[in-house]
Amino acid sequence: MPILQIREALREAIDEEMERDDRVFVMGEEVGYYNGAYKVTQGLLEKYGEQRVVDTPIAEAGFAGVGVGAAMAGLRPIIEFMTFNFSAVAFDQILNNAAKLRHLSGGQFTIPMVFRGPNAAAHMLSSTHSQAFESFYCGFPGVKVVSVATPYDAKGLLKSAIRDDNPIIFFESEVMYGVKGEVPEGEYLIPIGQADIKRPGSQVTVITWGQGVPITLEAAKMAEESGIDCEVIDLLTLRPLDRDAILQSVKKTNRAVLAYHGWPYGGTGAEVADLIAREAFYDLDAPVERVCYEDINFSYAENLEELAIPSPKQIFDAIAKVAYHSL
Amino acid sequence: MTSTIPSTQAPDKDEVARVFKEMLRIRRFEELASRAYTQGKISGFLHLYIGQEAIAVATADLMKDGDRVVTTYRDHGFAISLGCDPGACMAELFGKKDGLVGGVGGSMHFFDKDKGLWGGYAIVGGHLPVAAGHAFASKYLKDDAVTLCFLGEGAMHIGATHEGMHLAGLWKLPVVFVIENNQYAMGTPLKRQTLVDDLTVRAPAYRMTSDRWEVNDIFETRRRLAEAVERARKDHQPALIELLTYRFRGHSMSDPAKYRTKDEVEGWRKKDPLYRAEQRLRDDHGFDDEAIESIDDAVVDEMQAAVDFADASPQPDPEHRFRHHLVEDV
Numbered sequence: 242m243p244i245l246q247i248r249e250a251l252r253e254a255i256d257e258e259m260e261r262d263d264r265v266f267v268m269g270e271e272v273g274y275y276n277g278a279y280k281v282t283q284g285l286l287e288k289y290g291e292q293r294v295v296d297t298p299i300a301e302a303g304f305a306g307v308g309v310g311a312a313m314a315g316l317r318p319i320i321e322f323m324t325f326n327f328s329a330v331a332f333d334q335i336l337n338n339a340a341k342l343r344h345l346s347g348g349q350f351t352i353p354m355v356f357r358g359p360n361a362a363a364h365m366l367s368s369t370h371s372q373a374f375e376s377f378y379c380g381f382p383g384v385k386v387v388s389v390a391t392p393y394d395a396k397g398l399l400k401s402a403i404r405d406d407n408p409i410i411f412f413e414s415e416v417m418y419g420v421k422g423e424v425p426e427g428e429y430l431i432p433i434g435q436a437d438i439k440r441p442g443s444q445v446t447v448i449t450w451g452q453g454v455p456i457t458l459e460a461a462k463m464a465e466e467s468g469i470d471c472e473v474i475d476l477l478t479l480r481p482l483d484r485d486a487i488l489q490s491v492k493k494t495n496r497a498v499l500a501y502h503g504w505p506y507g508g509t510g511a512e513v514a515d516l517i518a519r520e521a522f523y524d525l526d527a528p529v530e531r532v533c534y535e536d537i538n539f540s541y542a543e544n545l546e547e548l549a550i551p552s553p554k555q556i557f558d559a560i561a562k563v564a565y566h567s568l
Numbered sequence: 569m570t571s572t573i574p575s576t577q578a579p580d581k582d583e584v585a586r587v588f589k590e591m592l593r594i595r596r597f598e599e600l601a602s603r604a605y606t607q608g609k610i611s612g613f614l615h616l617y618i619g620q621e622a623i624a625v626a627t628a629d630l631m632k633d634g635d636r637v638v639t640t641y642r643d644h645g646f647a648i649s650l651g652c653d654p655g656a657c658m659a660e661l662f663g664k665k666d667g668l669v670g671g672v673g674g675s676m677h678f679f680d681k682d683k684g685l686w687g688g689y690a691i692v693g694g695h696l697p698v699a700a701g702h703a704f705a706s707k708y709l710k711d712d713a714v715t716l717c718f719l720g721e722g723a724m725h726i727g728a729t730h731e732g733m734h735l736a737g738l739w740k741l742p743v744v745f746v747i748e749n750n751q752y753a754m755g756t757p758l759k760r761q762t763l764v765d766d767l768t769v770r771a772p773a774y775r776m777t778s779d780r781w782e783v784n785d786i787f788e789t790r791r792r793l794a795e796a797v798e799r800a801r802k803d804h805q806p807a808l809i810e811l812l813t814y815r816f817r818g819h820s821m822s823d824p825a826k827y828r829t830k831d832e833v834e835g836w837r838k839k840d841p842l843y844r845a846e847q848r849l850r851d852d853h854g855f856d857d858e859a860i861e862s863i864d865d866a867v868v869d870e871m872q873a874a875v876d877f878a879d880a881s882p883q884p885d886p887e888h889r890f891r892h893h894l895v896e897d898v
Contacts, residue, residue, distance in 0.1 A: 304731075306701060308701060310700060311705040313698070316709070334728075345669065345673050350679070
């Protein structure tokens, strides 16, 4: 099976969907002549031309809104944010237009579009460039939110996102574009709304997504060496949640840890913890643990940043804690 | 540049009577909405279009199939002029099941896609990029349609407005931006919002053509708007137009408009395009009180029927609140 980087898997998804449907186009800063800030769109301008691979000035509110307007008029835009940090200045377009216009128009308009780009901390970029936006974009109705961590998931889910008739927020990771993995030849789709068990296990459920996935798998390996068998669930879709996958696993293991790149206050981690507390309370043998960012703005300094981000060791400690395992 | 509307010929009696009636339909609709608001039948924000009717009527006249209007929360006038059912419009204001969008939007969010009303938008300036996006799609799909995007002068000072205009100019999109300068952003007069007197000075920076006039005569307004629309259609040349107009009511129903003088309001009343059309019918076409009243009676009957329809319409079904958030929510 071919081995691809995440950026290549994303590119294949976009390429195949553009090939398949003339209404699909990519728009964003540096997506064309520069071949993509992170090379996701490399080669697409040459293949599809300026009409369908559209370089924009630095005007996120402008081109996010153009995407919404184009989607309402029958196109299927893929709007690339160089990083989701810059989506903050386009927030009104996503919150008040993309997410609301179908409802506001009584179902007259359909908004089939994808907002995609890297999310969460990269490396030493300080506070404005290190933010996890999942709590913002999962915090209102009218959108679906996806987060990927492997080339296989990246391709299958981006293709589904492009074909979905709703606005989709699609999170990638700046530090994971080079991550390699198997991607089958030929077309496949991964349904939005389904979590994936990245590692089956019986004693502790660890729920994660995005950049949390590799560190959680590392923590699960550490746990295995200590005799604790973890099940790692990659949510993949953060809104709507795959409640069944979460509850089924927790009811089996009776223990749950949330491990993710994101702030602790509110958001998906809190939502999942709440779900488990309400729907699986009597199945729990220990309180739910959460390992995530510290509740602070990020610093540039390497040591300060490292301390704010969850480590495999911290996740392992949380696993050990819910398993009442003496360290 | 030839417009779709003959500009050399003076409008005949029937045409003057028709536009008078169309403008009057909006005014009477708004007056009845105002009354219903004071009766407690309408809640939330209600922004009336009284004084600006000529713009919506002129616009509806020059639009071709597929053309779109994207406008602000002061959107009832366009709905009426574009042929939306007044009963559905009033029912929307009443929050009823038979409302234009089923009671989910209210006054500020009118949509009727098939009639060319692509939205009343309630976040100031946020609709300009969307309108540019409609025009982007028109160019992409080669559908020959023009998007007419209306904004208040108060929207000229927020970022999204300029990003939308900038991209429309950069990509040469078939869109016409029309500023309805009704002199006040809520209670703030233009001179306290900006140091420029002429808002179209921004147009050259975005490589847009521009035009600017006071909306006294609906026929002049229609002709000059049509010129910009046809340039957008044929040459993909976007335009920025400033229309000097006036709203005779406050910003919304909760605004007594104490920030302006009686003299100022009276001065604009003399220039009111509806009043001027009526004078034209009387002076040039021999309409007497009875002839004017007969038009008015028909219009009042139509709009009263809209109120009756809205009154009779039931509230939306409780389950309706779950619909249309995602396409799966049918």
